[in-house]
Amino acid sequence: GQNIDQPTEMTATEGAIVQINCTYQTSGFNGLFWYQQHAGEAPTFLSYNVLDGLEEKGRFSSFLSRSKGYSYLLLKELQMKDSASYLCAVTLNTGGFKTIFGAGTRLFVKA
Amino acid sequence: IAGITQAPTSQILAAGRRMTLRCTQDMRHNAMYWYRQDLGLGLRLIHYSNTAGTTGKGEVPDGYSVSRANTDDFPLTLASAVPSQTSVYFCASSDSGPGSNEQFFGPGTRLTVL
DSSP: OOEEEOOSEEEEETTOOEEEEEEEEOSSOOOEEEEEEOTTSOOEEEEEEOSSEEEEETTEEEEEETTTTEEEEEEOSOOGGGOEEEEEEEEEESSSEEEEEOOOEEEEEEO | OOSEEEEOSEEEEOTTOOEEEEEEESSOOSEEEEEEEETTTEEEEEEEESSTTOOEEOSSOTTEEEOOSSSSBOOEEESSOOGGGOEEEEEEEESSSSSSOOOEEOOOEEEEEO
């Protein structure tokens, strides 16, 4: 079966750094995405990893280890507007276009 | 139209009724998707379409049907709604397959089946 695990909730302080972990067990792998979703809104794309290593984009970085089935999203210099859910998603290499999403991690940023 | 739109924004529906959720994109993306999002379960793929004229089943296709007559539109139909279909429905699109292409999501339709 397909399984993606991430923590349900996290709390961090404004200005700090937070790391959101994601582990996955899937049959076939064709890339890992991170999306941000504010309450009541649609998900929006943050990052994509297909090779092992770190991808950096401004205050956000995403890391992937395919051999460990592990990824993390790193958010630096946290701002109040970063309070949102962060969705880890894996695209499967099964001949069809299927993406499996984790349940998401709700991040609360406090002053 | 800019991006991807869905209609209606929300709907309350009696069980047993037929309902079509509409989705339109103007980005000329080949691939389109329908997801439902339920608390604690995340986004689950219902149906997808690689290109106009083709569709495929996702994780939770039962009770839903789709069609893809053209590139822009991807309606989702509930033939006979049941309360377990109460959810938030998101339509998404991507350029070709999702291998390295981010998905763009519509604003969602909140559906309540009583």
